[in-house]
Amino acid sequence: MADSTITSKNNIPEAKGAPATPTTQVVNTPVSYENVVAKPLRTPNFLNLKHKNPSMSLYWGNYRVGEKESSLRFNQLVAMGFVTAKPQDITDQTGNPCPDALIRDGKVIYGDIILLMIPKKDYLGALKWNAENAARRVKKFGVAIDGSGKPRSVLADLPRKTSAYIPQLDGLDSGVNLAEK
Numbered sequence: 001m002a003d004s005t006i007t008s009k010n011n012i013p014e015a016k017g018a019p020a021t022p023t024t025q026v027v028n029t030p031v032s033y034e035n036v037v038a039k040p041l042r043t044p045n046f047l048n049l050k051h052k053n054p055s056m057s058l059y060w061g062n063y064r065v066g067e068k069e070s071s072l073r074f075n076q077l078v079a080m081g082f083v084t085a086k087p088q089d090i091t092d093q094t095g096n097p098c099p100d101a102l103i104r105d106g107k108v109i110y111g112d113i114i115l116l117m118i119p120k121k122d123y124l125g126a127l128k129w130n131a132e133n134a135a136r137r138v139k140k141f142g143v144a145i146d147g148s149g150k151p152r153s154v155l156a157d158l159p160r161k162t163s164a165y166i167p168q169l170d171g172l173d174s175g176v177n178l179a180e181k
Contacts, residue, residue: 045093046092046099046101046102046110047060047110048092048093049090049091049092049093049098049108049115050090050091050092050093051085051089051090051091051117052089052090052091053089054120055119055120055121056089056117056118056119056120057117057118057119057120057123057124058085058090058115058116058117059077059082059115059116059117059118059123060110060113060114060115060116061073061074061077061082061113061114061116062074062112062113062114063109063112063113063114064112065112074114077116078116080118081118081122082116082117082118083116083117083118084107084114084115084116084117085107085108085115085116085117086106086107086108087102087103087106087107087108089117090108090115102115
C-alpha cells in the first residue's frame with residue numbers, strides 16, 4: 001500500500017494543461033502629481049430633477065424638521081400655491097424616471113426636504129418681485145432708477161462747489177506730520 005501524503009518536493013504531482021495566466025495585469029508604475037488628471041469624486045445629483053411638463057417649476061422645501069417633526073414650512077409652501085410633486089411626473093437630468101431611493105409614500109423626499117411644484121409663470125413672477133423689492137431696499141441716497149431699471153446718479157448733473165482734499169504723500173517716509181502742513 002502506497003502512502004498518499006506528500007513528504008517532499010519530488011512527490012508533488014505536475015499540473016496537466018497550460019499554466020494559469022492572470023486575467024488582469026497589474027502595472028506598478030509610479031504616479032506623479034503632474035500626470036494626474038483633476039476630476040471630482042461626486043455622488044449623483046439627485047436634487048437636480050426635472051418635471052416632464054416644461055411649464056412647471058420644481059422647488060425643494062422643508063418637509064418635517066426638528067424634534068417634533070414640524071411641518072410648518074411645508075404647510076406655508078402649500079398655502080403659497082406649491083403642490084407636492086408626483087414621482088411619475090419627474091425625471092432625472094438624463095430623462096430617466098425619478099430614482100426609487102427618493103420615493104416615499106408616493107412623494108419625492110430627500111432627507112428632510114420634499115419636492116414641490118408650481119406653475120413656472122407664478123414662480124418666475126415671485127422671483128421677479130423679490131429682485132425688484134431687493135433693489136428698492138438697497139437704493140442709496142442720490143441714486144435714481146430710470147425707466148430701464150438701471151441706477152443713475154442724480155448728483156452728477158449738479159455743479160460741484162466742493163472737492164475732496166487729498167494730501168501729498170511725499171513726506172510720509174521721512175516722518176513729516178502732514179497735518180501740520
